[in-house]
Amino acid sequence: MYIESLVLKNFRNYADERFEFSDGVNVITGMNAQGKTNCAEAVFYLCTGYSPRAARDKQVIRYGQDKAYVSGNAKTAYGSVNVELTFYPDKKNIRINGVETLKMGELLGNINSVFFNPEELKLIKESPEDRRRFLDISLSQMNKKYFYALQKYKKILSQRNTLLKDENKDLIRETLPVWDAQLVKYAAIVIKERNEFLRLLSPFAAEAHRFITENREELEISAGYRYGGDENEIARQLLSDLAESTEKSIALGYTTIGPHRDDLRIKINGEEVKIYGSQGQQRTAALSMKLAELEVFNTRFHEYPVLLLDDALSELDCSRRARVLERAEGIQTIITCTETDDEAFTNRKFTRFSVCAGKIEKRE
Numbered sequence: 001m002y003i004e005s006l007v008l009k010n011f012r013n014y015a016d017e018r019f020e021f022s023d024g025v026n027v028i029t030g031m032n033a034q035g036k037t038n039c040a041e042a043v044f045y046l047c048t049g050y051s052p053r054a055a056r057d058k059q060v061i062r063y064g065q066d067k068a069y070v071s072g073n074a075k076t077a078y079g080s081v082n083v084e085l086t087f088y089p090d091k092k093n094i095r096i097n098g099v100e101t102l103k104m105g106e107l108l109g110n111i112n113s114v115f116f117n118p119e120e121l122k123l124i125k126e127s128p129e130d131r132r133r134f135l136d137i138s139l140s141q142m143n144k145k146y147f148y149a150l151q152k153y154k155k156i157l158s159q160r161n162t163l164l165k166d167e168n169k170d171l172i173r174e175t176l177p178v179w180d181a182q183l184v185k186y187a188a189i190v191i192k193e194r195n196e197f198l199r200l201l202s203p204f205a206a207e208a209h210r211f212i213t214e215n216r217e218e219l220e221i222s223a224g225y226r227y228g229g230d231e232n233e234i235a236r237q238l239l240s241d242l243a244e245s246t247e248k249s250i251a252l253g254y255t256t257i258g259p260h261r262d263d264l265r266i267k268i269n270g271e272e273v274k275i276y277g278s279q280g281q282q283r284t285a286a287l288s289m290k291l292a293e294l295e296v297f298n299t300r301f302h303e304y305p306v307l308l309l310d311d312a313l314s315e316l317d318c319s320r321r322a323r324v325l326e327r328a329e330g331i332q333t334i335i336t337c338t339e340t341d342d343e344a345f346t347n348r349k350f351t352r353f354s355v356c357a358g359k360i361e362k363r364e
């Protein structure tokens with residue numbers, strides 16, 4: 001799939017601009033603080049409804065304005081699609097092909113993207129929450145069932161946690177099983193989908209990592225939990241673990257096990273990257289996971305999502321950079337960077353935009 005055009009009105013530092021992208025490599029250059037990341041952010045919003053910066057929606061409204069608007073036209077294997085988002089201080093409106101929808105889930109899966117920038121190193125280095133975010137964003141784009149199950153799971157979990165803080169411990173013990181029967185139903189869907197995703201992702205990530213490191217490193221990704229089998233089997237295992245952890249959960253006042261506590265194990269040549277990996281290895285591992293995500297999309301939908309590389313190449317050495325670009329062959333790629341007179345780009349066809357203070361200065 002590819003995005004043909006992107007319209008930004010009062011979005012961040014853009015007053016009113018239109019990008020006409022090519023279906024190949026698009027390079028957005030400009031000095032610092034000119035609007036390169038803002039453009040990539042807008043694309044990611046159209047795909048997921050979220051900012052990749054963990055920013056609040058209302059922050060995208062241009063200073064002094066009362067609303068922001070983003071619209072994207074995309075061509076996919078299943079037809080053309082238009083997605084529009086209007087941001088108000090207290091809400092955002094979604095329109096798909098001109099029809100307003102109130103459900104976030106309706107937005108997902110129309111235009112898909114994989115986003116990578118230097119901050120994505122968090123995926124390797126930081127907390128389990130960052131790795132779950134990777135799974136959740138990726139899986140929610142691929143599968144609405146996952147998105148809705150996760151929403152339900154979080155809601156029930158929060159009610160369960162409120163109950164766990166109740167003064168009346170006997171009431172907790174009596175009521176928990178009722179909540180748990182519901183909780184495991186949605187947890188099982190989430191875990192099953194995560195397992196399936198990892199089963200597809202791991203070999204692609206290993207392959208991408210070998211490709212970037214010229215076979216010097218072996219990347220392994222696995223789930224940090226042991227739940228397996230079909231949904232019923234997972235639900236049974238989790239239900240029994242929840243029952244076992246009841247007293248601990250009551251003492252702590254929150255739910256100690258389940259998909260909200262899951263983590264991934266990421267190793268290079270047998271050692272955990274988070275602990276032993278160099279900066280470069282961690283960055284490459286994160287990038288390999290994102291490149292693998294592209295392949296998982298392609299396996300499932302027979303087309304690639306849009307690849308957003310925000311300032312991602314500057315951090316790689318020249319040969320790794322060239323290899324990443326080689327990977328992007330045949331995939332619409334939107335790259336932001338501060339310069340393009342770089343060996344990795346020579347002899348490559350690409351569409352170039354240069355942005356300055358929220359204006360597209362030229363297109364070539």
Ligand SMILES: Nc1ncnc2c1ncn2[C@@H]1O[C@H](COP(=O)(O)OP(=O)(O)OP(=O)(O)O)[C@@H](O)[C@H]1O
Pocket residue numbers: 011012013014030031032033034035036037038039059060061062063311338
């Ligand atoms: N709501 C907003 N209204 C107006 N301007 C904003 C808003 N939010 C952010 N900006 C401005 O947008 C500018 C450009 O931000 P952006 O992150 O896109 O820069 P960039 O070109 O990616 O720079 P860098 O090379 O440093 O990453 C910043 O100067 C910021 O102050």
Ligand SMILES: [Mg+2]
Pocket residue numbers: 036037038311
């Ligand atoms: Mg930037």
